[in-house]
Amino acid sequence: MAEVEVDIGSIITVGDIKTAPADFRFPTTNQTRHCFTRYVEYHKCMTAKGADSGECNKFAKYYRSLCPGEWSLILAVGVVYLLTSGFK
Template structure:
């Protein structure tokens, strides 16, 4: 048996309670199997957390005013690899370009371009 602390709602279905009484911080005694299941669920929830940096996309670029973003995607991919070539692998200032092309380009394209770069047959300059 172990103790688990968390928020527990005491309101019954359909029963209205004041907002300040709806949840209470409570300690509940549970068996080890239930405690492990709760910890696993909390770990899954922590992995699902999305930060603001994760949902940013490329800013508006006057070079690509139309809704078709294919050229924008390709240009950002090239800019990322150009930045890495000039500043070195893993340069922090290049990560914005990586975020841009990853948000614009389909993952299949990125995988194919990375394979082509590895094989030395990529058509781009970098």
């Protein structure tokens, strides 16, 4: 197997690493609700401002830093199900 040399500094810088800011609605609690709320905020922003808007990127970063990858997939499947089942 060939070895690949990667310069980590060229991929990510210290300024790029951020997580969701503290939220007074979730003080020292299980972060599941915080994850879900940030996910919903992201999709509300996308609906209100459109998929091409860059203003929603911060919400995407927030929920992606809080939610495990598997949860994001489960939430996405749930949203698609609700939208296709006529839920308003």
